[in-house]
Amino acid sequence: MKIRVINGPNLNMLGIREPDIYGSQTYSDLVDMISKHADRIGIEVEVLQSNHEGDLVDMIQECYGNIDGIVINPGAYTHTSVAIYDAAKAVSIPMIEVHISDVDSREAFRQISYIRAACIKTITGHGFKVYTEAIDFLTTYIKENS
Numbered sequence: 813m814k815i816r817v818i819n820g821p822n823l824n825m826l827g828i829r830e831p832d833i834y835g836s837q838t839y840s841d842l843v844d845m846i847s848k849h850a851d852r853i854g855i856e857v858e859v860l861q862s863n864h865e866g867d868l869v870d871m872i873q874e875c876y877g878n879i880d881g882i883v884i885n886p887g888a889y890t891h892t893s894v895a896i897y898d899a900a901k902a903v904s905i906p907m908i909e910v911h912i913s914d915v916d917s918r919e920a921f922r923q924i925s926y927i928r929a930a931c932i933k934t935i936t937g938h939g940f941k942v943y944t945e946a947i948d949f950l951t952t953y954i955k956e957n958s
């Protein structure tokens with residue numbers, strides 16, 4: 813089973829950006845944690861990041877025919893991007909939306925998510941753990957639905 817984890821803008825700045833909200837661990841700590849989890853449960857996981865909306869669209873389109881499930885944290889594009897939503901609908905691969913912070917208890921603009929309607933589940937506010945929780949949920953979902 814192959815899962816792709818896609819991270820949007822500013823997630824490469826983890827550990828530096830607003831540590832009171834996102835914690836003090838770095839992006840490379842996050843990638844390590846996800847890779848170790850994937851090894852432990854015996855699945856293949858790729859972890860990608862871009863600050864550019866079109867790159868994120870490409871990363872979703874490339875999954876078509878190659879990837880069984882997607883975990884996505886579109887960062888700020890969560891709240892603005894119809895293009896990323898359209899890409900998710902186009903490939904129609906099971907997708908989970910994750911956020912490190914609890915977006916629903918932050919500013920009003922963060923409570924809007926375009927991608928949510930294309931996802932089988934949303935997990936927010938548990939710090940880096942949201943990624944491993946999403947991978948576990950997706951793994952079970954894919955096994956049950958294939």
Ligand code: DQA
Nearest residue numbers: 822885887888911912913922
């Ligand atoms: C975020 C929440 C978004 O509102 C914000 O723009 C991010 C990170 C999160 O993981 O909590 O960049 O997606």
